[in-house]
Amino acid sequence: MLSAFPRVDLVGGPTPLEPMHRVGAVAGHPQLWIKRDDCMPLAFGGNKVRSLEFWIGEALAQGSxxxxxxxxxxxxxxxxxxxxxxxxxxxxxxxxxxxxxxxxxxxxxxxxxxxxxxxxxxxxxxxxxxxxxxxxxxxxxxxxxRPYLIGDPLTGALGYARAAEELSEQASALNLDLRHIVLPGSMGVTEAGMIFGAALLDLPWTFHLISVEYDAPVLRQRLDAILKGLWRHTGREPRPDLLDLVRIDVSQLGGGYGIATEASLQAASDFARYEALVLEQTYVAKTFAGLLSRVAHRSIPVDEAACILHTGGTPSIFETA
Ligand SMILES: Cc1ncc(COP(=O)(O)O)c(C=O)c1O
The missing domain is CATH 3.40.50.1100 (Rossmann fold)
Structure with missing residues (x-):
């Protein structure tokens, strides 16, 4: 169904799905996984590459x-x-x-x-x-x-509908019964795309969105609008219950968008030392702090496998003077 939409290959194949044994041992959760969307060949990669596959597909189809x-x-x-x-x-x-x-x-x-x-x-x-x-x-x-304006949320979300399929295939190949997906909650494009993709495949995933920008009602409303648009855009019968699968966690927002917190700074340091991961502060470190907090509070039970999406943003760590 997604193949009906024009796309150019920029991701270059599935990004790694890796276990996080060392952090898992410290956090007391034996089944923590990471989907490495920070590992792509294009200029340090990141979640926007998946959206760009469809934005540029559309641009080229329009002769831009x-x-x-x-x-x-x-x-x-x-x-x-x-x-x-x-x-x-x-x-x-x-x-x-x-x-x-x-x-x-x-x-x-x-x-x-x-x-x-x-x-x-x-x-x-x-x-x-x-x-x-x-x-x-x-x-x-x-x-x-013949200009093309980058940013349409519906076209961009298709990238993560595809990523849901990619992740589910990787998990199946490993005999891994994934139950929880953790990712940043921001404008809603990545999140809604992944929720939509999981719904198309009937996957038993609960989504934990660690909000880095908006309060829960605003984020929920953004997701709802994109999801409704995606059903229309793809001509599929809408499933109105999708937001029931979503947990919005605002506990990591701190002072707001782009402002680091004690927990996000600690997460950047811990995940670097234990897993050799590079986490920037606006989106990624808060999300990883959210993962640890949800594991500690048993919102993610220890006997259910969880995967966090690393959305990239790596060059940001070189932005401070
Ligand atoms: C590194 C990174 N993570 C997460 C996000 C949030 O994605 P979305 O806007 O699709 O919610 C962004 C958006 O700019 C980003 O650059």
């Missing part, structure tokens, strides 16, 4: 010749759009909001290295950033280019 994307300097989506454009022979225009004199480090440095045209917008809000992106698309079209 330039990708347009907007974000903040630490944006993984901007970095990976620039990388995917370089890989597929498209141009990329990246609009960066925020202090226009801030140096390009980490993600933004990679974006520049990939040859994207970078435009600095200054300190504009999210709405204005979106308006400026649409304006850039209109201007490019008026100048005879």
């Amino acid at each position: 010749d330039i990708l347009v994307v907007a974000g903040a300097l630490p944006s993984n989506q901007c970095r990976l759009t620039a990388a995917a454009a370089a890989k597929t022979g498209l141009d990329a225009l990246v609009l960066y909001a925020g202090d226009a004199s801030a140096p390009l480090r980490g993600n933004a440095l990679v974006t520049e290295r990939m040859g994207a045209e970078i435009r600095r917008l200054g300190p504009v809000g999210e709405e204005e950033r979106g308006r400026l992106a649409r304006q850039a698309v209109a201007e490019l079209a008026a100048a005879g280019r």
